[in-house]
Amino acid sequence: MASVQVERTDDGGFVASNGRGARVAIGGSGDDGVFTPVELLLAALGGCEIVTVEPLTAERGHRLVRLAATVEAEKVAPTRLGTVTVTYDVELPDGDEDAARVFTDVAHRVHEHHCTVGRALRETTATEQILPDLAR
Secondary structure, eight states: OOEEEEEEEETOEEEEEOTTTTTTEEETTTTTTTTTTHHEEEEHHHHHHHHHHHHHHTTTTTTOOOEEEEOOOOOOEEEEEEEOOEHHHHOOTOOOOTTEEEEEEEHIIIIIIIHHHHHHHHHOOOOOOOOOOOOO
């Protein structure tokens, strides 16, 4: 099971943390030095794809010189995103005639079938909220 803790900090900001000690600051769109929740969603998708594509291309003998992605989405309503687009920036190794085909094949399979975040966005994923019993 994946799990993160999100809480308000003493300075009034917010932070998400995991059990391995990683932390990321969260804030509003006007706050400097923090990710908005939507930006974290986009980062999760890009991260999911890249951390899956990289080792799969490398283990096939085609270590890419550069592998990066820009993930974008427009808000089409106050609480709704339009299409989320992942645009790759790749530099292939010199002299590797098969690298482009391998990268394209792997990236397509990862996007369609192997990235949990992408699948959660494309398919119906139930969410549930559990509130404490505050009755006194």
